[in-house]
Amino acid sequence: MLSKRLQPIASQARRAYVELMFQVMGRALQAITEVDEAARAETSQLPVGFLFEMQVMPAGPSLVVEHIGDGRLKYLGDEAPRAVDLSIQFKHMAHAFLVMSFQEKTAVAFAHDRMLVDGDVSLAIKMTRVLNRLEAFILPKLVAERAVKEYPATLKLPNKLLNAARIYLKVATNLVETVRA
Amino acid sequence: MTNKYYEFFCPVKVIAGKAALEHIPFELTSLAAKRPMIITDKGVRAAGLLEPVIAACEESGLDIVSIYDDVPPDSSTTVVGAIAKLYRKEKCDSIIAVGGGSAIDTGKAVNILVSEGGDDIAEYSGAGILKKALKPFFVVPTTAGTGSEVTSVAVITDEKRGVKLPYSSPFLLPNAAVIDPRMTLTLPPHITAATAMDALTHATEAFTCMAKNPLSDAYATAAVKKISQSLLKVMDKPKDEDGRLDLAQASTMAGIAFSNSMVGLVHSLGHATGAICHLPHGLCMSLYLPYVLEFNLESIREPLGDLLLHLEGPEVYSATPAARRAEASISSIRKLRDELYKRCKLPRTLKETEKVLESQLEDIATMALDDGSIMFNPREVSLDDTITILRRAWA
Structure with a gap:
């Protein structure tokens, strides 16, 4: 009985958490392409104006970023100004929560058919590599190891801390600017 | 609790073994198909592999209405369009793909056009575009490797744009895969x-x-x-x-x-x-x-x-x-x-x-x-x- 009453609250909390994580991820995607050359090497191969979306089906939270040139991504919020070029869609909020709460690695979520790719698969692979690199930077190693297939052996602590600090600073600044606006 | 999860799907009827080809007429008529078209390539025809398929059908009073035997190794949107046109002209109602990966992929793509309508197969490229079952479709593999007879994907080259178009849908799966040892003997x-x-x-x-x-x-x-x-x-x-x-x-x-x-x-x-x-x-x-x-x-x-x-x-x-x-x-x-x-x-x-x-x-x-x-x-x-x-x- 109690669990039935708590169910709607749990669902709302889960949705709010995924929404928040999408907002952070969107801004962090923008930030990593401003601070990390390896991430830019991946995104610079996307066409300029390329729109990438992550969404929870059918009309759940979403994040949209645009490639504005030179490998730099810009976070556009939760709505695309035109049809997106590549969309990674979680089939259900519960699946998005598993990934965003680092209970399931992105690659495992793909293997478990939790997500659909609408668009060029090779570009989805590139974006997944950028997302993995982002998670390796901004999450503590123990958490990051739960999020990515293999924690990069070449990522040393000083580099990780420096880039994580720069990404977090940019995310925070962007969030404050959004709130002020 | 374990995090493990999986999905498994294979609705293809596998008809395998001695005299498997001779089951094609019964299986086709059980799907109300009476006017099948064969899609194959020149190599398969030259090797004499169509003859047992045709003989098996004709012996049961089922005529093969049309045969397209010019599928290239990398099938294209043009070829698919041409076969669909032939299918409609001959008023066919089902497809039998006989061959390797290319003939089978072509059969899948032709089935999209003749079932959904239109002339441009490029319009159906992508995943999950198809929403309903297609025409009766049988596959007779002549190689033992690709497994295309049980996969829900096809790849067709768009000659105009110079790209390979992927097609993915459970509706691409054939109704039956006919595995007969005669088809790979040579x-x-x-x-x-x-x-x-x-x-x-x-x-x-x-x-x-x-x-x-x-x-x-x-x-x-x-x-x-x-x-x-x-x-x-x-x-x-x-x-x-x-x-x-x-x-x-x-x-x-x-x-x-x-x-x-x-x-x-x-x-x-x-x-x-x-x-x-x-x-x-x-x-x-x-x-x-x-x-x-x-x-x-x-x-x-x-x-x-x-x-x-x-x-x-x-x-x-x-x-x-x-x-x-x-x-x-x-x-x-x-x-x-x-x-x-x-x-x-x-x-x-x-x-x-x-x-x-x-x-x-x-x-x-x-x-x-x-x-x-x-x-x-x-x-x-x-x-x-x-x-x-x-x-x-x-x-």
């Missing part, structure tokens, strides 16, 4: 070897990659066992009908396995090598399989060790210490490749193909890194990793 030795290695790679990757599941495992191990037991027998005695049937069934089982658990880095490298160097897909699989297994070894030690039972049988498996079984599985695959080299000169290294330049390795590595299959490889792969694997596979 397959030349090097194609028999390369296509069987393709099937072995499908099964091995299905069993060791990230989306493996209990059902795909069962199909994968059964396929590995049949290939290990029958491939060399068939190479030595090409008219061995039982062996041919084993290889054809193994190919179908491996197809069911990998279409439900995906494949990994061997396919990423193979797709890139095929695109850049124009090597046959089965050969690419044979080239890379042991090297990728060595790269993945520490992530797949347990399932790869289990495969030894199906590769070498219970005596070798039980005589091999558990800690050495994964390495023994790789050795077994290497030994099989050596035997195939002795029998038909199937290349074991990139250099032996004489069609790959060392200067192309970096391009292959770069392209492989963006291939969709890499997502399901159990180990993360960097550009340096792919180059290292390619260098080991070079000579």
